Amino acid sequence: MKLSNEIKHIFNAISQTKVGYIPRDGQLIMSNQIANMLEQRESKVITIEGGTGCGKSLGYLIPTIQKMLQHNQNSTEQLSVVIATANVALQQQLIHSELPILEKAGLNFNVALAAGRGRYFCLSNAIKSLENTNFDTRETQLIEELIVKQGNENWDGLKDNLIDDNPILEQTWPKVSAQNVQCKKCPNHDNCPLIKARKAIDKANVIVANHALVWSDLTENRILPAPDKTIYVFDECHHIPKSFRDSLHKSLKLSSFAKLFEKDASDTTSIITSVVNMDEATPYISANEISLLMTNMKDGLRTLKNYAVFMIQQQQTINQSELVNVQFLEQDIDIQIRFEIDQRITPTIAQIIHHLESAIRWLNQQKKLSEQVKKELLKAMSLLRSMQQAYDTFVMLTQVDSTTPIAKWIANKSTHTIDPIFNSVYIETGHFLKENLFDKSHATILTSATLRTLGTFDRYLTQVGLTFKNTQLLCIQSPFNYKDNAILNITNSMPIPNLQNEKEHTESIVKKIKTDFKHHLGGLLLFSSKRQMSAFIEWLGDDILNHCKLQYTDSRQNLIARHKQDIDQGKKSLLIGCQSLSEGLDLPGEYLTYVGIAKIPFGDISSPIDNAEAFYCRKNNGNPFKDIMLPDACSRLIQSTGRLIRTMECKGSLAIYDSRLVNKQYGQLLLNTLPSYRVQVS
Structure with a gap:
């Protein structure tokens, strides 16, 4: 593989400034493909599935920023790079870890975070809130502390950068955050964290944002640079179909x-x-x-x-x-x-x-x-x-x-x-994305660990309005040794997990979990419905329940912190929740050596959106199960099982409590799309 001299120089510089860094094959392939796309301009969009551990962040940061800087040196029309992620954790990682690596390697660029209004502290709202006599003492004290922190410039006013585990922060924050009002008339305008952040965005040529803010900016605001002057990178882009649809709700x-x-x-x-x-x-x-x-x-x-x-x-x-x-x-x-x-x-x-x-x-x-x-x-x-x-x-x-x-x-x-x-x-949002993003942008890079379903990009491309003609496609395999490091257990005698058998199926999981989790410290058990999760917890004995961290009983952040604390102290801890708990969950090593999945995560066809999508699929002579439910379940299953192996050193076991994986024809299709775990059927 031939890398351009500029890209090769950056990788060499990182190797010299970052101790122990060796470029991964996946990073080199990804960087080369993106650089070629940006240089040759035969296509404006590239869609990349990069397996966990291939080094996606540096793989897209190096070529996009290098090509942006190169373009800006030779043109009066200046470009910017906008990197959009699905969660705050990855934004923080990019700003505090990945982007500084490139700066140390000699790339000269200005970075800014573009966050929504609600993530910034508002001094005026905080002062108004103190006039409310209905607040309890703790809430008043917290607001006073926030005012002092912001006044002393010990804090930039961004909620994500607030080192505070105060239990009432979440309930208090909406009362002191910036709102959608005329800020220019505010007496604290010049010292406003939100205004300062917006000014920083105007000066930046590398901007980190979340998906929702990009959608909002495309249709309403103008916080970000114009699309035709922007190279977009969407990390965790498997979230795009849902997040963009939600923005149109x-x-x-x-x-x-x-x-x-x-x-x-x-x-x-x-x-x-x-x-x-x-x-x-x-x-x-x-x-x-x-x-x-x-x-x-x-x-x-x-x-x-x-x-x-x-x-x-x-x-x-x-x-x-x-x-x-x-x-x-x-x-x-x-x-x-x-x-x-x-x-x-x-x-x-x-x-x-x-x-x-x-x-x-x-x-x-x-x-x-x-x-x-x-x-x-x-x-x-x-x-x-x-x-x-x-x-x-x-x-x-x-x-x-x-x-x-x-x-x-x-x-x-x-x-x-x-x-x-x-x-x-809207059920079909692909044409909106194509018209407002892909067609207008200077270039767009889409990347995630999970984009193919049942072995193809078909479902994803349809959802985002792309075709094989207007996007380049690239698959980069994960470097992890799944076969030696992970075993997948399937019990073929489990009751079929339909509504009629839900009680028997749940009782079977209660029995199985006692043996499956017995030799592990850290575990994760995922359900497809809150209803079954609640029934499972009700029937679970105290011997295991005492070790459980339950979704919906505390914030996700606190659940994970308590889980890690217990593991660090040598105690057992089992996280129990629904699909949303697993998304973006990164618990390497001993923090997670067991992952259980109650059943194949099919969508809820009774929800208005899923029901309407199935209706229009049938109307167009499609098969909702084959065209929608099965591919989407495949994507969720890959995401859920992918929580187990996060680094080269990770080892553990998976258990899927759904006999349909071995007793139904489509079950084999799903198994074939999973990483090469050792499968054990009992």
Whole structure:
């Protein structure tokens, strides 16, 4: 493999400045391929599956930063590199570990972290919070400590850099964090951590962010450089399909929607009444008429609420549960209801705005339009347009576009009352990514340890809007010796883990865990549903339960810290949770030598999004199990089993308590896609 002189020079420099560093084959291959892509420009996107341990971070940092700096030396149009990750831990690793290695090797660049507003401390909000007499002493004391830390410049105001294990930090933070308001008017503007961070971004040419901030910036903000002047790197890019879809999720709580209308309607009526009382009445506005029109809108909302409550009550009866979703597939909310609401709301708002515009023109012609009256009428129009915007959001949430697959549903998340929430999310988001990211960017690098499912990139490329023609593909194998260091145990006599057998299947896991975890200190047991996890914990004996760290009982950070502390003290510790607990979990060596997986992690087809995706798959003559459920389960299974071997020295055992892996044809397909563990069927 021929490396460019520049790339070769950087690797040599790192070898001289970092003790014991030897470039890994995977890093060299990855760097070479990315450098060629950026140089030759035959494709703007490269998709790389890099197995755990191949050294992905340096593999993409070296060529992207080197090529960016080289371009900027020879061009007036300056490029930046934006590295987006899925979690804070990797951001911290890049900023405090990986990027300094490149700086020591002689690369000259400016780094900044782009974090969301909510991760920064706001002095003004903290001071306002201290005025709240409802806080307990601990909360007040914590806020005072944060104010002192930020004032003494011992802390940059970023939550991630706060060395504080205060148990009430999480509940207090929202009250002292920066909010989406007009910061320029703030008296603490010049010393604001958020403003300082934004200024640092403007000066940087290497920016570290998370996926969500990039999505937000593409559609709304402009914190980051323009896409055509950016080389994007998406690490952990297997999260992109879900995280980008989540960024397009729209929801509207009916009670909040009604309150907004109520307030804006009341304010508008008050303004118009005050204008009429100024003896500035016109032939176009009447307080009584406005009041009548507002009543029409309220009646429309009442009709909508009655309909939504009725639909939820029906679903509650069917599900025998208060927490339900009412889904709409290729049909609007009842046509008659929608027509009635439309007739009451949209024409009403349009009619009032028309009256106000006519009034302004008439008053102006009559030379009666004072600045105060004009200001009040324009304010009323602004309120009405705000109401129209909110209503347009509602229309989008309840009207099905037959040309675009969309999941739409009414949810009720309260056990005390019925408070309908309208939801909408696009099922197919690939075309959005292609149009707004891949087509516009200078270049994009996608990389993760798990991108192929069932041996191909097909499912992933479809989800992100790419094809084999518009992206280069690269697979780099993990250097780990899975065959000698890990054994995968499968019990073929376990009850099939379907809903009918869930009790028997859970009881079987309770029995198996006693022997499977017996000779291990650190373990991880993963369930596909919170329901089965809860049942397992209920039936587990105290002899093991006393060693368990349970998801949902503490923050993820605290669970992992307690787990590692116990292992360091020679005590046993078993982490128990659902799929989300395993994502990004890095516990090498003795911290994790056993990983148990309750069953093949198929998705929940009953969820509105998964249900809608299956519906549109069938509509296009597809097979939801083959095209969606199996590939996605494959990806989750690879991710979960991948928690065990994290370094060359790691050893341990895996157990998957699902007999379908050996008794079903698709089970063998799944086994074939896993790393080359020694498989033992008992």
